[in-house]
Amino acid sequence: NAGVTQTPKFRVLKTGQSMTLLCAQDMNHEYMYWYRQDPGMGLRLIHYSVGEGTTAKGEVPDGYNVSRLKKQNFLLGLESAAPSQTSVYFCASRDWVGTEAFFGQGTRLTVV
């Protein structure tokens, strides 16, 4: 049972490049979340999904897009990366009944 897996673990992008981060969970959870965490700061919610085919904006959605075509996968896209998007990105999932959330190990993204 892998839980929540994020791919890739590390990435360096040049300004203006695009990329997609993948979050996969094998627990059949309805809710999935993407966060960013800047150095010394807390978790900020980017986008979330409450089920397959749904997405919604969180606290800091600008510059990001998401898709949930399959229940087990939640994709985070950066269309035109900016240095301000340098951060560690965490994905999480939980069941709809409000049980505990499970987090991935993070993706460290650097935009130069």
Next chain:
Amino acid sequence: DAKTTQPTSMDCAEGRAANLPCNHSTISGNEYVYWYRQIHSQGPQYIIHGLKNNETNEMASLIITEDRKSSTLILPHATLRDTAVYYCNPSSGSARQLTFGSGTQLTVLP
């Protein structure tokens, strides 16, 4: 979700109990109190949760006041590996968003 207030940082001697407080005075009746911790650079990890009664598991104990406006997470015998940021997170089953406050940086000292 209820707003939370936690100390920015706390120290605890190794082997002693660590008591981490959280104020959640605006908590609603259907919100559970969840606690998570984040060890440096890792993904946050669930610790424990409760609604009204005190709870205990292999990691920690959770004490919730009778009026549910505050709670305390207790690590009975803190070790160096318990050094982490601890987040108090009231949440209900109907809540769609899952957001976190700033948490408490607990440093366990040798």
